[in-house]
Amino acid sequence: MKKIGKFLSMILVIGFLSISIFTPLQIDPPPLKNILEHSIIDQ
Amino acid sequence: MLKKIDFLEIEKKEDAERVVDIYISELKKRINLDSFNIEDKYINDLEKLLMEWKFYDKKVIIYELLGDLYSEIGDTNKEYTYYLKSLENHFITNRNDSYIIINKITVSCIKTEKYNEAITFSNLIIPLSKDIPKEYKAKIHYNRALSYKKLEEYKKALKEINLAESYAYETDYVEMKKFLMLKANCYIKLHRYFDALETYRQVLWILEYMNNYDEKCAIYLNMVDIYKDKDDKEKILEYVNKVVILLPNISKESYYLKYIYLELGNIYRYLKNNNLTEKYYKKALEISPKDVNIISKLLDFYYEENNYKGAFTLSEDILNSKKKEVLNENRNFNKILSLYLENDYIKEAKDLLNKKLKGEY
Numbered sequence: 001m002k003k004i005g006k007f008l009s010m011i012l013v014i015g016f017l018s019i020s021i022f023t024p025l026q027i028d029p030p031p032l033k034n035i036l037e038h039s040i041i042d043q
Numbered sequence: 044m045l046k047k048i049d050f051l052e053i054e055k056k057e058d059a060e061r062v063v064d065i066y067i068s069e070l071k072k073r074i075n076l077d078s079f080n081i082e083d084k085y086i087n088d089l090e091k092l093l094m095e096w097k098f099y100d101k102k103v104i105i106y107e108l109l110g111d112l113y114s115e116i117g118d119t120n121k122e123y124t125y126y127l128k129s130l131e132n133h134f135i136t137n138r139n140d141s142y143i144i145i146n147k148i149t150v151s152c153i154k155t156e157k158y159n160e161a162i163t164f165s166n167l168i169i170p171l172s173k174d175i176p177k178e179y180k181a182k183i184h185y186n187r188a189l190s191y192k193k194l195e196e197y198k199k200a201l202k203e204i205n206l207a208e209s210y211a212y213e214t215d216y217v218e219m220k221k222f223l224m225l226k227a228n229c230y231i232k233l234h235r236y237f238d239a240l241e242t243y244r245q246v247l248w249i250l251e252y253m254n255n256y257d258e259k260c261a262i263y264l265n266m267v268d269i270y271k272d273k274d275d276k277e278k279i280l281e282y283v284n285k286v287v288i289l290l291p292n293i294s295k296e297s298y299y300l301k302y303i304y305l306e307l308g309n310i311y312r313y314l315k316n317n318n319l320t321e322k323y324y325k326k327a328l329e330i331s332p333k334d335v336n337i338i339s340k341l342l343d344f345y346y347e348e349n350n351y352k353g354a355f356t357l358s359e360d361i362l363n364s365k366k367k368e369v370l371n372e373n374r375n376f377n378k379i380l381s382l383y384l385e386n387d388y389i390k391e392a393k394d395l396l397n398k399k400l401k402g403e404y
Contacts, residue, residue, distance in 0.1 A: 028192065
């Protein structure tokens with residue numbers, strides 16, 4: 001049972017490590033919406 | 044004032060309209076005073092009233108206000124739903140200012156990472172072009188650029204930014220900074236490093252006499268991307284140090300703060316400084332405890348460093364808390380499962396698998 005567990009965990013670890021290559025995030029500015037710009041609010 | 048109204052007694056359309064007017068002025072007040080505590084009953088009564096009566100002009104207003112309210116609260120699903128309801132009524136009333144509500148829906152889509160949908164909605168604005176003020180056109184093209192950038196269509200994004208800039212000559216520097224920053228980010232993705240650095244310098248020049256420390260930090264960290272590609276560790280440290288010095292000046296409310304911490308974690312991970320990696324990932328998580336991306340980064344980090352103690356603590360926290368959506372991402376589920384198997388926690392691994400099979404995760 002322990003051996004199967006170790007084997008399974010190895011597969012899982014290899015699986016996700018192969019995807020988790022270091023990638024920079026890059027910070028983008030936020031979308032533009034001014035909350036007080038109501039189309040009709042002041043009419 | 045609304046508490047005194049008996050909703051069952053409203054029989055005439057004029058009375059219903061009067062009640063909706065009261066709601067409108069109350070909602071406006073709440074938004075202006077940042078008072079966002081709102082009872083479900085308050086919304087339910089309003090919803091019932093709006094379903095019973097057909098005053099579309101009022102519905103346009105009230106649904107937009109509800110969208111704004113939920114936008115401020117941070118409930119993006121409700122924000123999106125109410126803006127959509129407002130738009131439906133815009134179409135019925137045939138108003139010529141629907142570009143504002145469409146832009147709000149576009150922003151809502153971007154916030155929930157539905158970038159294709161954001162572009163589809165903003166396409167609806169194009170036929171309305173003659174009614175749109177120039178400064179607003181700039182915003183719309185910028186939001187389209189941001190969506191294309193997130194979809195990794197950098198050339199299309201640059202075209203949209205150029206359009207935004209062409210309409211933005213009357214815009215103040217607040218928006219221009221964002222256009223330039225996004226433009227430089229696209230240049231990096233296209234490996235046009237010289238153009239990227241020039242553009243970042245333009246933004247820093249605008250920021251020189253402003254106290255926007257968060258924007259300065261975001262730019263420095265984006266500049267680090269260029270030096271990371273060149274593996275220039277000296278320059279990377281130089282810019283990271285600039286950021287660390289400015290950190291205490293950044294407001295806790297800043298949009299950028301979470302991303303600054305997360306990116307600092309990423310860079311320290313690249314520099315193989317484990318203590319600072321963990322410190323900054325945790326700081327990002329403090330700001331946004333349910334952020335799947337941050338949790339995944341931290342879990343990845345613990346795994347790669349064989350830090351089982353950290354991984355266990357975080358896994359237990361995920362399993363015991365309301366962050367179960369983190370497990371919907373298979374990679375995270377696999378990581379926790381393999382953690383249990385690796386450490387011979389067979390019963391826990393079985394429980395986890397069973398719950399997954401039952402659809403609990």
